[in-house]
Amino acid sequence: MQIQIDPSSGAPIYLQIVNQVKYLVASARLAPGEEIPPIRTLAEQLVINPNTVARAYLELERAGVVIKRHGTGTFVADNPPSVSKAQRQKILGERADALLTEARQLGVEFEEVVELLHARNEKMNPANA
Amino acid sequence: MNLRSPSIAIAWEIWSRGRAGFLGIAGLLALGAIALPFMRESARWTNLTSATAYALTAVVLVIGLFCVHFTEGSRKGGFGSFPMRLFNLPVTTRSLVATPMIYGAVAVVLVYLLCVGLLLRHVDPNMPLLWPCLYLVFGLTQFQMIIWSLPESRYLKLLCLSIAASIITFGWMFFVPTIVTGALSEWGYTGDPAVFMRRLLVALALTGPAAYVVSWLRVHQQRHGLTTRSAVFAAWWDRSIGELLRRRTPFRSADHAIFWREWRRTGFILPAVVVVIIGLTCVPAWLAGGLSGRATLGILSWLIIAPLLFAVVIGRGLSKPDFWSPSLKVAPFHAIKPVTSGQWVMVKLKVAFASAALTWALVIYLAFIWTAFVGDLQGPEAWLTRIRFYCSPLECWLLLLLAPLAAVIVTWRCLVMNLAAGLSGSKLWYHSLNLLTGVGMVALFIFTIRRSDGDPDQLRLYHVWPVIEWLPLILTAAVIAKMAIAAFAWDNSLRRGLVSQRTSIRYFLGWLLMVAMLAALSYILVTNTLWLRPLLMLMAVLLVPLAGPALAMRSLAVNRCAA
Amino acid sequence: MNFPSPSSAEAVVSVTSLSRRFGTKQALDDVTLHVPRGCVFGLVGENGAGKTTLIKHLLGLLKAETGRVQVFGHDPVADPVGVLSRVGYLSEYRDLPAWMRVDELLNYTRAFYPKWDTQYAEELREQFGLDPAQRVRSLSQGQQAKTGLLLALAFRPELLLLDEPSSGLDPVVRRDILEAIIRTVAEEGRTVFFSSHLLDEVERVSDQLAMIRNGRIVLHGRLDDIKQNHRQFVVRFEAVLAVAPRFETALSLRGTGREWTLLCKGERSHVLAEVQACGATVLSEQVPSLDEIFVAQAAQRQLKPAA
Numbered sequence: 001m002q003i004q005i006d007p008s009s010g011a012p013i014y015l016q017i018v019n020q021v022k023y024l025v026a027s028a029r030l031a032p033g034e035e036i037p038p039i040r041t042l043a044e045q046l047v048i049n050p051n052t053v054a055r056a057y058l059e060l061e062r063a064g065v066v067i068k069r070h071g072t073g074t075f076v077a078d079n080p081p082s083v084s085k086a087q088r089q090k091i092l093g094e095r096a097d098a099l100l101t102e103a104r105q106l107g108v109e110f111e112e113v114v115e116l117l118h119a120r121n122e123k124m125n126p127a128n129a
Numbered sequence: 130m131n132l133r134s135p136s137i138a139i140a141w142e143i144w145s146r147g148r149a150g151f152l153g154i155a156g157l158l159a160l161g162a163i164a165l166p167f168m169r170e171s172a173r174w175t176n177l178t179s180a181t182a183y184a185l186t187a188v189v190l191v192i193g194l195f196c197v198h199f200t201e202g203s204r205k206g207g208f209g210s211f212p213m214r215l216f217n218l219p220v221t222t223r224s225l226v227a228t229p230m231i232y233g234a235v236a237v238v239l240v241y242l243l244c245v246g247l248l249l250r251h252v253d254p255n256m257p258l259l260w261p262c263l264y265l266v267f268g269l270t271q272f273q274m275i276i277w278s279l280p281e282s283r284y285l286k287l288l289c290l291s292i293a294a295s296i297i298t299f300g301w302m303f304f305v306p307t308i309v310t311g312a313l314s315e316w317g318y319t320g321d322p323a324v325f326m327r328r329l330l331v332a333l334a335l336t337g338p339a340a341y342v343v344s345w346l347r348v349h350q351q352r353h354g355l356t357t358r359s360a361v362f363a364a365w366w367d368r369s370i371g372e373l374l375r376r377r378t379p380f381r382s383a384d385h386a387i388f389w390r391e392w393r394r395t396g397f398i399l400p401a402v403v404v405v406i407i408g409l410t411c412v413p414a415w416l417a418g419g420l421s422g423r424a425t426l427g428i429l430s431w432l433i434i435a436p437l438l439f440a441v442v443i444g445r446g447l448s449k450p451d452f453w454s455p456s457l458k459v460a461p462f463h464a465i466k467p468v469t470s471g472q473w474v475m476v477k478l479k480v481a482f483a484s485a486a487l488t489w490a491l492v493i494y495l496a497f498i499w500t501a502f503v504g505d506l507q508g509p510e511a512w513l514t515r516i517r518f519y520c521s522p523l524e525c526w527l528l529l530l531l532a533p534l535a536a537v538i539v540t541w542r543c544l545v546m547n548l549a550a551g552l553s554g555s556k557l558w559y560h561s562l563n564l565l566t567g568v569g570m571v572a573l574f575i576f577t578i579r580r581s582d583g584d585p586d587q588l589r590l591y592h593v594w595p596v597i598e599w600l601p602l603i604l605t606a607a608v609i610a611k612m613a614i615a616a617f618a619w620d621n622s623l624r625r626g627l628v629s630q631r632t633s634i635r636y637f638l639g640w641l642l643m644v645a646m647l648a649a650l651s652y653i654l655v656t657n658t659l660w661l662r663p664l665l666m667l668m669a670v671l672l673v674p675l676a677g678p679a680l681a682m683r684s685l686a687v688n689r690c691a692a
Numbered sequence: 693m694n695f696p697s698p699s700s701a702e703a704v705v706s707v708t709s710l711s712r713r714f715g716t717k718q719a720l721d722d723v724t725l726h727v728p729r730g731c732v733f734g735l736v737g738e739n740g741a742g743k744t745t746l747i748k749h750l751l752g753l754l755k756a757e758t759g760r761v762q763v764f765g766h767d768p769v770a771d772p773v774g775v776l777s778r779v780g781y782l783s784e785y786r787d788l789p790a791w792m793r794v795d796e797l798l799n800y801t802r803a804f805y806p807k808w809d810t811q812y813a814e815e816l817r818e819q820f821g822l823d824p825a826q827r828v829r830s831l832s833q834g835q836q837a838k839t840g841l842l843l844a845l846a847f848r849p850e851l852l853l854l855d856e857p858s859s860g861l862d863p864v865v866r867r868d869i870l871e872a873i874i875r876t877v878a879e880e881g882r883t884v885f886f887s888s889h890l891l892d893e894v895e896r897v898s899d900q901l902a903m904i905r906n907g908r909i910v911l912h913g914r915l916d917d918i919k920q921n922h923r924q925f926v927v928r929f930e931a932v933l934a935v936a937p938r939f940e941t942a943l944s945l946r947g948t949g950r951e952w953t954l955l956c957k958g959e960r961s962h963v964l965a966e967v968q969a970c971g972a973t974v975l976s977e978q979v980p981s982l983d984e985i986f987v988a989q990a991a992q993r994q995l996k997p998a999a
Binding site: 007008009010011012013039040043044046047048049050051 | 732867870871874875877878892895896897898899916919978979980981982983
């Protein structure tokens with residue numbers, strides 16, 4: 001499990017870990033039932049305070065993303081809650097904003113952008129055209 | 130301030146660093162100049178005039194030498210080297226070395242001339258001028274040469290300094306006409322003593338430039354990185370002797386660990402220095418051959434005095450927290466160890482005692498070998514007969530046992546004399562006590578030399594009768610004071626938890642034992658003048674350190690928490 | 693949760709109203725802080741702010757002139773043996789005896805601490821890559837720092853005191869040292885107190901923080917709380933301003949013309965109200981890094997006299 005943290009970014013470190021683990025689970029890089037590193041190992045790997053890692057794991061447990069089994073370790077939950085619709089909208093909405101802003105700056109019309117999206121989608125999934 | 134030339138700048142540096150010292154010198158000279166005429170005129174104090182004049186001269190000269198020596202400590206080479214921070218200045222090495230040497234020499238000569246003019250003329254209107262000046266310059270330049278030329282090898286530096294110190298301590302006798310004539314006739318020198326002395330003066334004068342040349346070469350090498358620390362030698366040493374000395378087994382306790390460290394750093398120094406010095410003095414004497422009884426006795430006396438002399442000097446360093454560092458503060462590495470100050474002081478005392486014991490064991494061994502193979506036993510024989518005459522066989526055996534022990538105890542005392550001052554971290558206290566010790570030693574030395582004209586084997590008692598009248602009172606008062614201070618200091622240390630009760634009881638019992646042994650020794654030795662016995666027993670009580678250790682513990686405790 | 697929460701248990705280090713003068717300089721001015729068990733406490737400050745002086749008080753290397761210092765409930769000056777046998781210390785100056793070899797040094801230090809773990813010391817030595825036959829004077833600065841840290845860790849002290857552990861070291865060694873510290877923290881009940889002026893390190897590793905400036909504690913508390921209390925806003929004013937506008941809660945104010953960046957401390961709503969009262973609009977808002985907070989705190993002294 002590869003996680004990057006940036007202590008000076010402003011977001012609390014434990015929150016960065018929580019978000020990244022959630023993302024990894026949502027993008028299937030962490031399979032259900034897969035073990036995530038113990039608190040101590042992750043703390044040593046990232047060179048951060050183990051309490052911070054513990055807090056992140058607690059948050060994840062509370063959110064139902066991971067399950068802690070006493071003695072054996074911490075594992076990704078079998079039915080991790082999927083990212084809610086509102087969250088999905090938020091993530092994609094930010095990407096859409098960036099795309100539209102760039103298009104406006106380059107002087108590309110909205111219809112052209114839509115056409116472009118169709119074309120790219122076809123290229124990626126020819127079966128679903 | 131606009132310092133025009135480098136030499137003026139260096140002169141200013143010497144002046145401003147030694148400002149306090151120079152002012153002190155001026156003060157003492159003024160004091161002497163005013164007080165001495167009065168003392169000479171008044172009836173009560175007239176006997177003390179010469180002593181005061183000499184004492185003031187000694188102090189002034191010591192302070193003067195201290196101010197102009199121009200060496201600085203460096204982290205690598207132990208105590209002292211040429212100030213390396215001056216190397217990046219745009220000054221040739223020639224003048225960089227010459228300037229402090231010349232200024233130092235001039236300053237010292239000036240101070241001496243002032244002493245003669247203001248202080249010593251009340252003692253002897255015809256004080257010699259030339260050879261003392263040359264001798265002082267000789268001392269200073271040799272000291273500077275040794276320190277500047279050996280920046281990295283501290284043991285070699287120590288050795289050379291010891292040799293130089295020995296030569297300087299006794300070398301001045303070669304310039305006093307009466308002593309020289311006597312000695313030369315003793316050694317069968319057929320020639321004019323005046324010519325001999327003149328040649329010696331010329332040689333003395335030449336040592337200055339010679340020291341300059343050597344220093345210049347070595348400083349030049351240091352400046353341009355041409356000194357090779359003899360890496361080959363260092364590697365060989367590490368592989369052979371270093372491996373032997375390497376400590377592998379774990380220590381049984383913290384006390385053992387501290388003992389090992391102190392021994393490795395300071396304990397071996399006294400035995401090593403004494404052995405080397407004695408070797409260096411005895412080997413030439415052996416090669417010269419055919420020594421008379423008096424000379425043998427002289428060498429034996431040197432063998433007995435040398436450990437004490439060096440113990441006083443080395444004791445200066447031993448009483449500091451770290452021998453090799455000029456700082457009086459306890460390094461945090463040692464200060465944070467979970468040991469009490471009392472433990473540390475006790476270990477230092479043990480190391481000093483072991484050091485003294487080893488030194489005397491070596492000295493006695495060497496003395497035996499030397500007298501057996503080389504010396505003429507006529508002088509010692511006379512002593513032995515006298516002792517056998519006065520003492521019963523049992524007493525003779527006890528004497529044989531106790532005398533070395535007494536020597537060890539006295540040496541031990543010399544080593545740990547200033548322990549409380551050294552561990553206190555206060556430069557004022559430390560340096561002033563050292564100064565006092567130095568002056569006392571010089572005074573004792575001069576006293577012994579001057580009072581032994583005529584019969585060098587014995588100190589005539591009637592010379593010191595006036596002092597002896599007061600002695601019982603002084604000694605009793607001193608003993609009472611010592612016991613009071615000891616009681617107070619030990620009680621205080623015990624209460625503050627600096628030392629455990631067990632340790633203090635054991636120390637006190639050890640102290641009683643040593644005092645008893647010294648008292649027994651004085652009882653046996655003194656057979657003629659019976660009134661001397663109680664005095665010697667009182668001195669025995671004063672000799673063995675009792676208050677010193679407890680005061681040292683307190684000083685160390687304060688030093689540790691005043692980082 | 694595996695790890696004891698920092699808010700539980702009694703304080704390992706307790707400093708109350710400590711003040712210290714060196715000649716004319718006030719090195720510490722009425723310093724009060726408490727370090728609970730199991731906490732990683734970071735002390736940040738500029739050079740000469742008083743960090744080393746404070747740490748020396750905790751070790752009994754300096755005696756408290758006014759105020760009280762207690763470590764494990766005892767005065768380190770009155771009871772050096774009891775306190776120091778439970779404290780591991782890494783000095784800023786790495787004053788190890790230069791003449792000893794590494795294995796002699798370990799052997800020597802071991803004699804003082806009954807709880808010395810030889811096997812653990814060996815592990816650490818190998819991990820740090822220290823040659824036992826080498827003399828300390830021929831070790832590089834980084835290796836000396838690692839040796840010092842080894843000596844402080846090997847007997848598993850309850851309190852680890854580190855004075856600028858990363859000063860003068862390259863990033864590789866710094867990481868090694870931080871990792872070793874993290875491993876110490878991961879063991880139950882161990883407290884770490886370290887001083888540093890490298891704020892990103894402090895941010896990664898500390899639970900609680902204190903900022904010291906000219907001998908005074910200007911910030912003190914949990915790292916998360918401190919970061920929550922500070923906000924950085926970019927605001928836009930209607931008119932062009934030549935001089936910085938006055939804000940009560942602002943620690944620092946930068947900018948020209950219409951757009952200004954302010955770093956504020958305090959309740960978010962309060963700050964927003966103040967900003968709006970001045971007729972400015974908030975363009976963006978973020979949580980500042982510790983570095984920015986520290987610089988702003990330092991700059992605040994320059995703002996205040998104008999008030």
